[in-house]
Amino acid sequence: MKVAPSLLAANFADLRPQLEMINNSEADYLHLDVMDGVFVPNISFGFPVMKSVSKVVTKPLDVHLMIVEPDRWISQVRDLGAKVMNVHAEACTHLYSTIQHIKQAGMKAGVTLCPATPVSSLVDVIAEIDLLLIMSVEPGFGGQPFIRHSIKKVAEAREMLSSIGSKAELEVDGGVNMQTGFELAQAGASMLVAGSFVFGAEDPANVIRSLRAL
Ligand code: DX5
Ligand code: ZN
Numbered sequence: 001m002k003v004a005p006s007l008l009a010a011n012f013a014d015l016r017p018q019l020e021m022i023n024n025s026e027a028d029y030l031h032l033d034v035m036d037g038v039f040v041p042n043i044s045f046g047f048p049v050m051k052s053v054s055k056v057v058t059k060p061l062d063v064h065l066m067i068v069e070p071d072r073w074i075s076q077v078r079d080l081g082a083k084v085m086n087v088h089a090e091a092c093t094h095l096y097s098t099i100q101h102i103k104q105a106g107m108k109a110g111v112t113l114c115p116a117t118p119v120s121s122l123v124d125v126i127a128e129i130d131l132l133l134i135m136s137v138e139p140g141f142g143g144q145p146f147i148r149h150s151i152k153k154v155a156e157a158r159e160m161l162s163s164i165g166s167k168a169e170l171e172v173d174g175g176v177n178m179q180t181g182f183e184l185a186q187a188g189a190s191m192l193v194a195g196s197f198v199f200g201a202e203d204p205a206n207v208i209r210s211l212r213a214l
Pocket of ligand 1 (some may be wrong): 006007008009031033064137138139140141142143144173174175176193194195196197
């Protein structure tokens with residue numbers, strides 16, 4: 001299992017030691033949650049913060065854009081050195097083109113689905129994407145309870161990816177802990193985001209190691 005700790009749950013007044021913890025951990029990515037107060041009812045951080053973070057972090061960046069018109073920001077995300085750019089299907093009017101533009105910029109194209117958006121809505125672009133991100137909470141806040149229906153959705157997404165022989169990553173975000181992580185692994189997830197479960201732990205590196213072993 002790949003693990004992407006979400007910086008949203010970190011203490012923003014004291015980032016460096018937490019970033020160094022990530023660097024020294026077994027984390028596969030650092031997950032960065034960008035919110036605009038329009039697509040979601042919260043505002044997190046933007047490019048100046050991510051630029052500073054990217055200079056300290058040695059792990060690949062998984063940038064999750066919870067913003068309207070994410071295609072306007074492709075070159076800025078690329079300039080951060082991000083490996084994955086995740087856009088919400090609900091925020092893209094021309095999702096097929098946005099996916100192509102992200103790939104042309106040299107990044108992996110991730111498409112994210114809110115809890116109410118069915119996996120089947122991606123049937124016509126699924127072969128184009130490098131990563132499918134299933135939200136298991138409504139986007140906008142860390143620390144929310146896991147939506148159990150997401151397990152079925154992950155199984156359905158795994159089925160859809162397998163049916164076309166896709167090697168795309170199947171990532172899940174929201175309410176991940178050891179129990180939900182185990183069930184998501186069983187359902188076919190290949191990558192887990194964890195915010196409060198990692199940063200709220202006494203030994204975050206150990207939590208990352210345990211999730212990776214799922
Ligand atoms: C929510 C974000 C998540 C968030 C997850 O909108 O996309 O990445 O940090 O937080 P936890 O793991 O606490 O549910
Ligand atoms: Zn996220």
